Amino acid sequence: MIEDRIALLIDADNVSAKYIKPIMDELSKYGNITYKRIYGDWTSPYNLSWKEVLLQNSITPIQQFSYTYGKNATDSAMIIDAMDMLYTSELEGFCLVSSDSDFTKLASRLRENGKLVIGMGEEKTPIPFRKACDIFTVLEVLLEDSTMENTEKVQAAASSAKELKHSSVDVVKNQIEEAVIKIIMENQNDNKETGLGEVGSRLLKLYPDFDVRRYGYSLLSKFLETFPKLKLKQDGTKVSVMLYEDKSRKDLLEEYILQQIKNAGKQGVSLGTLGNRIRNRFGDFKVHDYGYSQFKSYIQSFRDVKIEDDGEQNWAIYVKNMES
Template identity: 30%
Template sequence: MAGNPDERDERIALLLDYDNLAIGAREGLGVSPFDLTPVADALAVRGRVVARRAYADWSSFDEDRRLLARAQVELIDIPQRLGGSRKNAADIKMAVDAVEIAYERSWVTTFAIGTGDSDFTPLVHKLRELDKRVIGIGVASSTSRLLPPACDEFLYYDRLLEAAAPPPEPVPETGAPAPVAGTEAETAAATPDDDEAVGRLVTRTLSGLARQGDGAVLASRLKRAILRQDPTFDEAEHGFRGFGELLRHLRDQRIVELSTGSAAGDPEVSFPENEPAEDDAFRLLAEVVAEESRSGNGVPLSGLKDRVRKRRPGFSEKTYGFASFLSFAKAARARGVVRMAWDETAGDWRLQPA
């Protein structure tokens, strides 16, 4: 065990009261079928999910069943119509399994209980009594007020959906219109590519680890968290010889910051701390984008630098260490100052208020 690089990671057992979650998501959020991906990503940042079980009468969730099977979830079928009422059968089975895991699998350190039902509060108390950490997961509109305070941490599915990364931006076709010419000629080559996708994956994962507040985020820990989200991840497929080279590339773009870690070759990774002048420049960009996007369609990157200069003559992104206005805009997006998406029709980036 001492040689296991994941020895400090939490081992998580994910147990889902699926009826409660699916109905809550459908009626409260209009989401159907239930999408497990935001939950899986949130837990992957927190540790290794070593067991995934969902409890329901699966005859009522045909499409969900296929999606969960693809997500490697073990489906525990509890038929509800066997000649009599079995209303709480799934809840009882889930509680029994949780206690059994707690006693028989000492390596499981954390239970993620997906439900909004206050009937599971005694189970949460028992698991914590057994020195297990408990993460609750539920839909805000269908979660009892008694349940979240009983947990060590509670994740509202609504917020996980909001925080979920947008889908990969489409690569423009060869015949896509060229961007409008402006003072920043570099936008002519501003097309989304794999570099954008991998950058979003790294920053999203780093943000999740940083929110845990349990010490510095080492490159090795960041890489393990990324692999838990996407076991097929390989930086070589994105054109980098190693994960360190990828991080140095993001550092050069001012997306992340690297500092000496506790071991050679394993630097600490963080987000850059903005200088006051740089913060002011990002605020200026956000103000201009907010003013220019009142129509709701966003502001094209082409010509945006001119609009910024109208507000502040002499503005230059190079003053703040960015090689191009596009890099400055991408850094603003990484810091949550603006939103930025590729417009395939116009062949240009569009920015909107965050």
């Protein structure tokens, strides 16, 4: 099997030499690195740390003098080379290593031409550049992953989990859970199972900088198992991701809803009122947790319950109340 050919282009002005080994190791997962180039002013003392690293990894340094103070000539040279490669070389992908947002347009252009764009940069990398890439990896995560011993990883994961409880990463984690639930719901509507591989692929499209290692895990499956609303099912080598149903809670909820509709008599109860009552009783109620994208569809699924529209709002009515 022929591996995809990838060009590695590094902005030496915005990346430290200490990241080169993790970069090379990570990029090897995606294919064969055909071009390995790094751009910078090699007359500058700030770039001396790169010399030994470049020799060891056979990376070609491209000299770019800083012609004008405050102007980044390195960015321009790297962009020009990338465009030349796009039209003259048979490459499947590009890896742009920089913490600079100046490469956002380049990443977008390469993707428009059907190329895989892998971005790598430090935590400070601006969001626009991250989003412009198919995949974005934080270099600090790569460095930590490649240098820590297994025992240190366990300790770091435990301590970071405590630190993340009240941090912004927790919000992102909640967003990821909601995104996975939505993916499962969409597949359920089409009578399709949701494979672990599909979840990983879809998450990368939604969040190009998504990486389970940021949460202290090495496998996506282990990461997803931490979400209370999700469960994994393995059948041979196939792993599916499913919604976890709390049977006792589900039964209590359905019993409560049906009782509210019955007690409303022949007129029934408006869906707005019913929804408010449910949220007051079951604070974290979300209809998609129960396999539906709309509250109306969920209520319609109850036996002996029908929905009537009076032109202003929808009403849930217990059919047997109308017969009495």
